[in-house]
Amino acid sequence: MTRTGKLRESLPILCLVAAGLISAAFLTAYIERTKPPLPEGFGDDDLSMQGARLKGFAFGMEGLLADWYWIRTLQYVGDKLVNTKLEVLDLEDLRPLNPRLVEPYLRNSTDLDPHFMAPYSYGAIVLPSIDKQKAIELTQKGIANNPDAWRLYQYLGYIFWKLGRYEEASEAYSRGAQVPGAAKFLNLMAAAMKSKGGSRETAQAIYRQMYEEGDDTNIKYAALLRWQQLMALDEMEVIDATLAEFREKRGRCPSTLREIVPMLNTARLPDDRDFHLNNNGDLADPRGDAYQLNSSCKVELNAASPLPKS
Amino acid sequence: MQPLLRRIGVIAKNTFREAVRDRILYNLVLFALLIIAGAILLGELTDGQEARTIVNLGLAAMLFFGAFIAVLVGVGLVSKEIEKRTIYAIFAKPVTRSEFIVGKFLGLAVTLAVNVVVMGVGVSLALLYVGGHDLAWSIWPAVFLIFMELTVVTAVAILFSSFSSPALSALLTFFVFLIGHFSTSLREVAQGLGSSGAKFFFDAIYFLLPNLSHFSFATNASHGDVPPWTMLLGSSAYAIVFDIVLVAITVLIFRRRNFK
Numbered sequence: 375m376t377r378t379g380k381l382r383e384s385l386p387i388l389c390l391v392a393a394g395l396i397s398a399a400f401l402t403a404y405i406e407r408t409k410p411p412l413p414e415g416f417g418d419d420d421l422s423m424q425g426a427r428l429k430g431f432a433f434g435m436e437g438l439l440a441d442w443y444w445i446r447t448l449q450y451v452g453d454k455l456v457n458t459k460l461e462v463l464d465l466e467d468l469r470p471l472n473p474r475l476v477e478p479y480l481r482n483s484t485d486l487d488p489h490f491m492a493p494y495s496y497g498a499i500v501l502p503s504i505d506k507q508k509a510i511e512l513t514q515k516g517i518a519n520n521p522d523a524w525r526l527y528q529y530l531g532y533i534f535w536k537l538g539r540y541e542e543a544s545e546a547y548s549r550g551a552q553v554p555g556a557a558k559f560l561n562l563m564a565a566a567m568k569s570k571g572g573s574r575e576t577a578q579a580i581y582r583q584m585y586e587e588g589d590d591t592n593i594k595y596a597a598l599l600r601w602q603q604l605m606a607l608d609e610m611e612v613i614d615a616t617l618a619e620f621r622e623k624r625g626r627c628p629s630t631l632r633e634i635v636p637m638l639n640t641a642r643l644p645d646d647r648d649f650h651l652n653n654n655g656d657l658a659d660p661r662g663d664a665y666q667l668n669s670s671c672k673v674e675l676n677a678a679s680p681l682p683k684s
Numbered sequence: 685m686q687p688l689l690r691r692i693g694v695i696a697k698n699t700f701r702e703a704v705r706d707r708i709l710y711n712l713v714l715f716a717l718l719i720i721a722g723a724i725l726l727g728e729l730t731d732g733q734e735a736r737t738i739v740n741l742g743l744a745a746m747l748f749f750g751a752f753i754a755v756l757v758g759v760g761l762v763s764k765e766i767e768k769r770t771i772y773a774i775f776a777k778p779v780t781r782s783e784f785i786v787g788k789f790l791g792l793a794v795t796l797a798v799n800v801v802v803m804g805v806g807v808s809l810a811l812l813y814v815g816g817h818d819l820a821w822s823i824w825p826a827v828f829l830i831f832m833e834l835t836v837v838t839a840v841a842i843l844f845s846s847f848s849s850p851a852l853s854a855l856l857t858f859f860v861f862l863i864g865h866f867s868t869s870l871r872e873v874a875q876g877l878g879s880s881g882a883k884f885f886f887d888a889i890y891f892l893l894p895n896l897s898h899f900s901f902a903t904n905a906s907h908g909d910v911p912p913w914t915m916l917l918g919s920s921a922y923a924i925v926f927d928i929v930l931v932a933i934t935v936l937i938f939r940r941r942n943f944k
Contacts, residue, residue, distance in 0.1 A: 430869025433747065434900020438740035445729050445737075489907050492733050591732050 425482030432486070440487035447479040447493065451500065468503040477501060477508045484512070488519035491526075495590045498529030502536050509533050524556035525589075531563060532580060543567045559583050575644065578604045602660040603681045609649060612641045613657070613665065613673040627671035631657045631664075691779055692787040699791020700798075703757060708795060711749050712802050718745055719810045726814075735816030736906045739823055742807030743830065743902040749803070750796055750834040751861055757795070758841025759853035761788045762938070782935040785842065789931050792838050800831045818908055825916060826905035832923035833899035837861055839930035840894070846937045863889060864896035894926045 425443060432439050454471040464470075480501070483493040494516035501509035513530045520526060527550025534543035544567035551560035563583070566576045581604065584597035616634050621627055628634055635657060638649050651657060656664035663679035675681055703709075722741050726734040762785075765771040774784060804827040811820040840860045844853035863870075867890045874886035898919050901911050911919075 430872070430897075431866055433744070433865045434897060435740065435744045435747070435902055437736070437903030437906045438744045440903070441730065441733065441737045441740050444733065448729070448731055487903055487906075490736075492731070496731075 425485035428486060436486040437490070440483045440490050440493075443479050443483035443486065444490070444493055447476060447483065447496065450475055450479060466503055468500070473504055476504055477512070480512055484515065484519070488515075491516075491520070491523065492590065494520075494526055495529065495593055498526075498533060499593050499596055502533050506533070506537055522553055522555075524550045524553040524560065526550075527553065527556075528560060528563075528584075531560075531567070532584070535567060535576075535580060540567045557583070557587055559587070574604055574607065578644075599681055605647070606659040606675060606681055608644055608647075609659065610665070610673050610675075612643060612649075613638070616641060617667075617671055617673065621671060628667070631667050631673065688783065691783050692790065695774075695779070695784060695787025696791035696794060699761065699788050700794045703792065703795040706757075708753055708757060709799065709802075711753065712799065712806075715745055715749055715803050716806050719806045722810065734814045735811055735819050738807065738810050738814060738816065739819055739906040740902060742803070742810065743823065743826055743905060746800060746803045746807070746827065747830050747833070747902075750800060750830060751837050753799060754792065754796060754834050754837040755841050755854050755857045755861070757792055758838045759845040759850045759857065761792060761842060762845045763850050763853075781939050785846070785935050785938055786931060789839060789842055789927070789934075792842075793835050796834045796838065797831060800827060800834070803827075819906075822908050822910050823905050825911050826901040828916070829899040829901050829911070829919055832920055833896050836864075836894045836896065836923050836926050836930070839927045839934070843930045843934045843937075846934045846941070860893060861896065864894050865900075867893060867895050868897050895922075898922055 425439070428439055429436060451473060454468075454473050458471055460470055477497070480493045480497045483490060494513060497509060497512040497516075501512060510530070510533055513526055513533060516523070516526045517530065527546050531543045531546035531550065534540070534546055544564045547560045547564035547567060550556055551558075551564060559579075563576075563580065566579060570576055578601060581597045581601035585594050585601055588594040588597060613631070613634070616637050617628065620634050620637065632655065635649075635651070638657070641649075643649070649657060650660075650662075652662045652664055654664065658664050659675060659679055659681060661679060661681060663676040663681075665673045666676055668674050719738070719742055722738055726737045726741075730737045765774065775781070804824060807823060807827075808820040811817070811823070837857065837860075841853060841857040844856045848856065867886070871886045871890045874882040877883070901909075901915075904911070
């Protein structure tokens with residue numbers, strides 16, 4: 375049979391295959407359209423087995439399962455943040471998102487691989503805004519499994535500090551400082567917790583250390599935002615005082631913040647920091663976003679700034 | 685002695701060639717794609733834990749791909765020769781049945797060794813790509829342990845194939861692979877049950893069947909841990925002992941088998 379003849383013979387079958395595939399694509403779209411949606415809470419159903427029970431039944435690949443739970447945690451929190459209908463999200467309190475599976479996922483991950491540090495770090499930063507006691511428990515579990523990891527003591531100190539439990543924070547930092555190879559700032563933090571645990575200065579020191587010494591990109595970024603937010607609060611206090619002074623002298627509010635820039639040259643910021651102007655010459659926060667003047671003649675963060683507003 | 689080794693070597697070499705001709709090594713392409721995709725995608729998914737996840741994923745894929753080859757090829761090694769009647773041509777030559785079995789086993793072991801080494805290189809390259817330079821080297825003892833485990837799975841597959849059909853042999857080997865990994869945990873569960881019958885049964889399984897959890901080191905390897913020499917030697921000796929025992933049983937059965 376010639377090549378053309380063979381092709382002619384196969385053509386009906388090829389047409390049938392092509393038609394079948396096209397119909398299947400249409401049918402898929404049709405089924406997806408007509409399929410009843412799953413209940414709203416389905417995505418939040420805990421379909422996972424307990425990590426500890428999988429131990430010994432994972433073909434020696436407990437680490438891979440731990441990775442899976444870790445990835446699920448990130449996706450779960452990411453989904454919650456992306457799909458939230460809340461207009462304002464308070465990073466200090468994520469409970470309105472109902473992220474109830476974060477702790478079980480992190481627990482499963484660390485049950486399967488007790489030396490996996492990322493879930494402990496993530497738990498120390500994110501869990502306090504969901505369930506403070508669970509955050510402490512997870513970090514303490516991490517310390518029990520990895521007593522040589524000084525960073526876990528730092529996280530525990532951080533959680534206690536956030537809860538205003540400065541004595542316990544100081545103790546956690548002190549214990550961390552005793553771990554061989556621990557960063558020197560842990561001793562300083564232990565002392566700072568006792569003397570001025572609730573001050574903004576201490577808070578800045580904590581976030582600065584977490585940013586500069588951290589090895590987890592997520593945590594570094596979160597700490598940087600918090601550190602810059604606290605620096606911005608320092609700056610905004612001084613700017614507000616200068617605005618009040620301007621109003622007292624001139625009897626009006628400045629039309630823009632540029633008007634008070636010369637007055638700020640003599641103002642002092644903690645650590646002898648300077649105010650900075652962005653490329654447009656506007657008075658800007660530590661990230662470079664211009665501060666805004668509101669109708670009450672007070673300065674506020676730019677709405678576009680990623681710095682936490684609370 | 686030398687002709688004996690030479691004859692075994694010839695059978696092993698032909699078994700390896702046959703595996704290559706059967707496109708067994710094509711699985712490496714799939715593995716390579718998996719690892720490359722993993723290396724690229726995991727950075728997004730794991731938030732900086734990609735090196736560790738590549739180790740876990742790579743070693744798991746290595747074990748399961750390897751076990752898949754060991755079972756599917758292992759169960760067909762003997763039956764194919766009988767089915768195609770090539771076994772008559774082989775035994776018409778001065779080759780004994782035991783040499784045939786040992787040669788077949790070694791041939792498949794070499795095939796698996798090539799697979800495991802190429803996969804190991806793939807994982808190491810992926811680790812170098814994502815910056816896990818230390819892990820790229822430290823995974824190799826774990827890779828070696830996986831190879832040793834696969835030799836045991838191969839020996840089990842050949843044993844079953846010496847007296848059973850390929851499908852049943854594959855199923856039985858798969859069960860041994862499962863139980864081999866779970867026997868320690870099942871034994872612990874049985875200890876907690878308090879039933880002396882269950883305890884005896886799981887103790888028997890624990891001691892009689894190969895305990896494949898002795899070769900598991902993937903989770904530790906993902907932290908950059910290297911098994912101590914004592915563990916490597918112990919596990920290797922365990923694998924060799926089981927290989928010898930299983931191949932010996934296979935030879936015993938195969939010697940009595942009637943091909944007519």
